Amino acid sequence: MSRHLILTLILLGISILLFALSYGKYQLRIETVKEENLIDVTITDVDCYVTKSFSSLSFKHNGTGHRVNMAHNRCGQYKKGEQIKVYYNPQSDWWLLPDDGREEEELMGVYGSILMFIVVLIYMFRMIYLKKYSTKQKNRR
Secondary structure (H helix, E strand, C coil): CCHHHHHHHHHHHHHHHHHHHHHHHHHHHHHHHHHCCEEEEEEEEEECCCCCCEEEEEEEECCEEEEEEEEHHHHHHCCCCCEEEEEEECCCCEEECCCCCCHHHHHHHHHHHHHHHHHHHHHHHHHHHHHHHHHHHHHHC
């Protein structure tokens, strides 16, 4: 098996793994919102500079600290000590802000992994076709 084919198979595996992770996270978001299990919490800290792409806020519920992520541009909406509602999924112990601005990012992960899979698959089929074509040409000589 050629080096290129092995690399292509590894990239296909990575794209499948990325798809599974991003789709799973997106499905968890949908289930959490669908359950409508909104809980009142008080913000204990707002961190607007976790990274350039997202921020987070911390809160306590039943004496335990939790953290939820949000899009960086949503950070100014929340203040320390403010009472807010967050979604809670008890099956996965996952917390989610109702309007965190990250749904599009999760969808982009799903779409990006599908695109990566298609591109790598096309490259693999092209490589196999060219190898068969060159083998046929050598056999004719």
